[in-house]
Amino acid sequence: MSIARLASNATGHDLMHTTTHGGPRHTLRRALKQPLLNVVARLPDGVQRAMFAPRMRRICIRVPLLRAVYSGCLRRHPFDLQYGIDTSGLVDAQALQRDPGLVAQLNPYMGSQPTIIRRALDTLGDIAGYTFIDIGCGKGRPLVVASEYPFARILGCDISAELVKTANENAIAIAGRFAHRPPIRAIAANVADLALPPGNAVVFLFNPFGPELMAALLAKLEAALASGASGHLFVVYDNPVCGDVFDASPHLQRWFARMFAYDSGELGFGPEEREGVVIWQSVRGARPDAFADRHRRITTRDRMSASLD
Template sequence: MTQVKRAVRFALARAARMPGMQRPAFAAFARLFPDQPWQATHPFDRGLGTDTGGFVPQWLLQPGVTEADQGSPYAGCQPECVRAALASLPDTRNYSFIDLGCGKGRAMIVASEYSFHAILGVELSGGLVAVAARNAALVARAHPERTRLQPMQGDAAGVALPDGPLVIFNYHAFPRALVGRIAERLAAAASPGREIFYVYENPVCHYVLDALPGFTRWFAAKVACTDEERGRSPGDEDTVVVWRAGGPPRTAHDGADAGLRETVPGWGVELHPGLASGAGIPTSIG
């Protein structure tokens, strides 16, 4: 990193600590560091006027954290991946959708295309929650018939779970230990009368759910970007896996137990039907 970039990074991180300045700092970062595929305006946002694109590093989301303590940066999920997973579910009219680490709310907006009892998002960064709230208002004006989006600032591991069946979404944002705490809590909350689906895009910590009693695979797919989406993410496809716990007896989709292999240590995985589920568990992810 050049001295100029270091100085700019320091200035942006300092600005992000000031009240009301985190969103302007995000925008400034996007203009000054346009080298990430996510920085291009995503076609998903054009029709609604929303802002779910961009790439925001962890040091800007939570100024003051050290490199070793950083979690994942913000980058929007692939809409087609979310749609493929939600289309695999049974009737969700009585289910609450919760995006853990919702960022700017892109997955919540995709979920609003489907029938859910409630659509919630939890995000630690106040700056991202502010953007998600603005996006929620835009969706409500454009589509008053859809379920209202409710983003909130909070800790994904401790968020209050609504009563009734749940669909949990996570676009790889958490380290192994946090995924484990979340999954254990969800498994304990599931019962024959309360079904819980865990939708995990880019499931880097897939082995945590595969090893947890109570969760079983429901669906798995490698989903290609649409022609419009190409160039707005690191690759042209992404993997999504869905687990379920509790609820009535159901038959999983064909291929749900396909294996996954790590493509970028700690950052990316892809579906690999030639591997058995649980094979090749990485040890590099913290």
């Protein structure tokens, strides 16, 4: 999830809060969580499957300390097993960036669900020749999913050089197996340094950071549209916590809004069972409206999760 994750899509609730205050109780809970997560990550697959059965998960996720376990982030995602890559895991905001002023705006890295990415991209229609750009690509799971589509090229940006290295290793693995797919490349960059490629683009976000950085990103998108450097633009926002930033832009208009359920094989590998996706398109070059319920209201539960009414 992390350009200024820039960290792919995450929502692990109280495990993922990035505040550093909270007193002795908060400190104790943080100290206990990581060892617990490490233990769960080493359990046999059969035990993990039993723990993450929907009925068991619904009960245990209500227990404060156990809630962290049920983010699902430490389990190796079936997508990684399918492709022989590494997009799983959780990276907290402090590990992404040491600048405390920036850390407060970042959300942790965790990969979004492939089914949700695909369903969102399927709404766009003809995207041949477009560039796919994942802002906060992390290890690059959305980049790999996007390579299934006829994009001209696929770019990822993340503030973590370590995560970018993993994303590019994954890109090499995909290129070795699927030579016909569009090229994937990830770069380490802060949103302030982001240079958008010219032409039509699909910008993907999985709740990478807070409203201040989101506004900075929007300013770059608007400048590229106003100058003509960008042609038609889609913004695909999975878990749109800061969706109001894009709703307020005179350069963008709603294209789509819906809650998507995880595929049955993805349950237990993410913090929720479904996620909201809102998509905007640029007023410049806008396509005719295709979805009547695109104006559904975004309700933000906390800085890590949002739903659609």
